[in-house]
Amino acid sequence: MNTPSIFWLVPAASLVALAVAWIFYSRMKREDEGTERMREIAAHVRKGAMAYLRQQYKVVLVVFLVLALFFAYLAYGAGVQNPWVPFAFLTGGFFSGLAGFFGMKTATYASARTANAARQSLDRGLKVAFRSGAVMGLVVVGLGLLDISFWYLILDRFTDVAGPQKLVVITTTMLTFGMGASTQALFARVGGGIYTKAADVGADLVGKVEAGIPEDDPRNPATIADNVGDNVGDVAGMGADLYESYCGSVLATAALGAAAFASAGSETLQLKAVLAPMLIAAVGILLSIVGIFLVRTKEGASMRELLRSLGVGVNFSSALIALATFGILYLLGIENWLGLSFSVITGLAAGIVIGQTTEYYTSHSYKPTQKIAGSAKTGPATVIIAGVGSGMISTAIPVVTIGVAIVLAYLCAIGFDIEHMMQPHNLSQGLYGIGIAAVGMLSTLGITLATDAYGPIADNAGGNAEMSGLGPEVRKRTDALDALGNTTAATGKGFAIGSAALTALALLASYVEEIRIGLLHNGVTELTLSDGTTRLVEQASMLDFMAYYNVSLMNPTVLVGVFIGAMMSFLFCGLTMNAVGRAAESMVQEVRRQFREIRGILTGEGTPDYARCVEISTRGAQREMLFPSLLAIVVPVAVGLVFGVAGVMGLLVGGLGSGFVLAVFMANAGGAWDNAKKMIEEGHFGGKGSDCHKATVVGDTVGDPFKDTSGPSLNILIKLMSMVAIVMAGLTVACHLF
Known part of the structure; x- marks a missing residue:
């Protein structure tokens, strides 16, 4: 099949993203890093972050090699898997890790430069931090589309299948590199989350609550580890997380497009459906770059004004992408281009609504967080109760938004043919619409991830300013940037979770297509349905597969799968939160030991042993991340081997x-607790050091693993289980108990 000229826009856009990221990185490196003390602190943080990442990648490399050998056996030994899978798996993990590495390297160089820029003005500090965060956003989308382009060209050249089935095989094979990206992302998120929260909890409980010293005070032995943790968790972890979301949404939609149009008789139409999500993502990169240059603010800006500054860039990019989508799909000549364009806009709008909802429930400019701060007057218990309640209530709008987006995207894709919405052709088209809505939501990732990666850079800048003893005016500016960063980080997490929901739904539909390939690999060419009729596997619809495997709510294997899937979320959260608790205990004991045994720390005459705290966090994260991460890989395989395809479908839904x-x-909940503390630190309800402040520090400490370890890891868990199911589809088809 000849590659159309328009395809080359995809790798071209990826190279533009990487080039602009390099320009931003180079400009940031040319900024002054500040005083000798600021340089020294930044070097400590950079050294700790890189040491952690090297250690993590050693552990992950072993896991990847073992899994790749297993996939090689399934492909070349057992013959139940595509032979490209082991290689695709390794490249997915490599690029995901590379995205996290580049983003974190940038962040560790940018923090001191942001603090120094804040000595000049708030706008200067915002620009340095935001454009440094944009390096992460652009590297993620650039590497993502580069990897997708590479695999499309390779598989198009070497896949020896004729007719419409060729694109189905190509796209379902490309999906498997998403498992590599998901596996790397989960290790990065869980390991980084455990690291950062162990250090943060130790620094807060002993430093702020027991010793009564400020946050990021150089007398606190855990403060360097805390700053390192912001980078390994919220930069490297988030980058790897959204890399796999981005790639997963594009690849799942391409696979659905190949399947939906395979029976249309036109390979050209099928190719257009495969290229559409890639082209939307490519144009999204270019328009995100435009939005990045629009972010600026004025001196003395309030929190709402700072949020509005970031919102201008994101909303402008979103509006341009919405308009560009109509042009892309029209020029492609894709069937029902107008309806699919509205599906994309549905995804974009859902992303904005979820982001705004998260901002409302986590920013101290709004009532929910203000009420949590006010509840501190009666102690930490009421702070925790208020935060839990607010967090639970905050789920309503995102869930309804995703529900509305799913229905609208589906109906737009089928031309609102409600009467026949479940007919096989409409079902395939509708699911393609949902997939392309996920692509729409993530098409602004270049700038959306910039607002997220900005957060830990601003946080580290505040820490650098405090430890370097910069003046109160500089600290006031870095505090404003840091508080904004807390909200943007929470918004970024909400956006990542929302995109995961749409992506996982598209992956669920793609799993059925992988079952088709798995059956053909196992030599099954015909399905015999319960009514005695037969269907050729190549021509069977999604409903035929549902009937063949009896995927219904009356099937006990489906119900068991649903329960196990629902349980997995809670089990995973419990394991990761306990891991943070154990690592934090070691950190608390170490900080107390240093205060007790090293003379003169609290008076400023002695020097804490920062390296020891960094070592404790690193060792704790490496030890604790393995079991929950491996569980996410093992459970879908085990459910498939026991309960078969129906059980796996239930697992993924649950x-x-x-x-x-x-x-x-x-x-x-975690973001609201954090910003309630920030609100009191700005002088409300008694300010720093007051009983209200101590109560919100406890709330923030409880919320730390909520928002930075367990919560954001869940969206990777959802997608990783889907990816494992897809990769193992051939084995599930060939071998299952029920």
């Missing part, structure tokens, strides 16, 4: 339903 809601709750 995991998606419970994981999405639980993730929104945890991210929003």
Whole structure:
């Protein structure tokens, strides 16, 4: 099949993204890093972050090699899997890790430069931090589309299948590199989350609550580890997370497009459906770059004004992408281009609504967080109760938004043919519409991820300013940037969770297509349905597969799968939160030991042993991240081997339903507790050092693993279970108990 000229826009856009990221990085490196003390602190943080990442990648490399060998056996030994899978798996993990590495390297160089820029003005500090965060956003989308382009060209050249089935094989094979990206992302998120929260909890409980010293005070032994943790968790972890979301949404939609149009008789139409999500993502990159240059603010800006500054860039990019979508799909000549364009806009709008909802429930400019701060007057217990309640309530709008987006995207794609919406052709078209809505939501990722990666850079800048003893005016500016960063980080997590829900739904539909390929690999060419009729596997519809495997709510294997999937979200959260608790205990004991045994720390005459705290966090994260991460890989395989395809479908549905809601709750509750503390630190309800402040520090400490470890890891869990199911589809088809 000849590659159309318009395809080359995809790798071209990826190279533009990487080039602009390099320009931003180079400009940031040319900024002054500040005083000798500021340089020294930044070097400590950079050294700790890189040491952690090297250690994590060693552990992950072993896991990847073992899994790749297993996939190689399934492909070349057992013959139940596509032979390209082991290689696709490794490249997905490599690019995901590379995206996290580049983003974190930039962040560790940018923090001191942001603090120094804040000595000049608030706008200067915002620009340095935001454009440094944009490096992460652009690297993620650039590497993502580069990887997709590479695999499309390779598989198009070497896939020896004729007719419409060729694109189905190509796209379902490309999906498997998403498992590599998901696996790497989960290790990065869980390991980084455990690292950062162990350090943060230790620094807060002993430093702020027990010793009564400010946050990021250089007398606190855990403060360097805390700053390192912001980078390994919220930069490297988030980058790897959204890399796999981005790639997963594009690849799942391409696979659905190949399947939906395979029976249309036109390979050209099928190719257009495959290229559409890639082209939307490519144009999204270019328009996100435009939005990045629009972000600026004025001196003395309030929180709402700072949020509005970031919102201008995101909303402008979103509006341009919405308009560009109509042109892309019209020029492609894709069937029902107008309806599919509205499906994309549905996804974009859902992303904006979820982001705004998260901002409302987590920013101290609004009532929910203000009420949590006010509840501190009666102690930490009421702070925790208020935060849990607010977090639970905050799930309503995102869930309804995703529900409305799913229905609208589906109906737009089938031309609102409600009477026949479940007919095979409409079902395939509708699911393609949902997939392309996920692509629409993530098409602004270049700038959306910039607002998220900005958060830890601003946080580290505040820490650098405090430890370097910069003046109160500079600290006031970095505090404003940091408080904004807390909200943008929470908004980014909400956006990541929302995109995971749509992506996971598209992956669920793609799983059925992978079952088709798995059956053909196993030599099954015909399906015999319960009514005695037969269907050729190549021509069977999605409803035929549902009937063949009896995927219905009356099937006990489906119900068992749903329960296991729902349980997985809670089990995973419990394991990761306990891991944070154990690592934090070690950190608390170490900080107390240093205060007790190293003379003169609290008077400023002695120097804490920062390296020891960094070592404790690193060792704790490496040890604790393995079991929950491997569990996410093992459970879908085990369910498939025992309960077959129907059980796996139930597992994925249960995991998606419970994981999405639980993730929104945890991210929003944690973000609200954090900003309630920030509100009091700005002088409300007694200010720093007051009983109200101590109460919100406890709330923030409880919320730390909520928002930075367990909550954001759930959206990866949802997608990783889907990816594992897709990769293992051939084995599930060939070998299952029920």
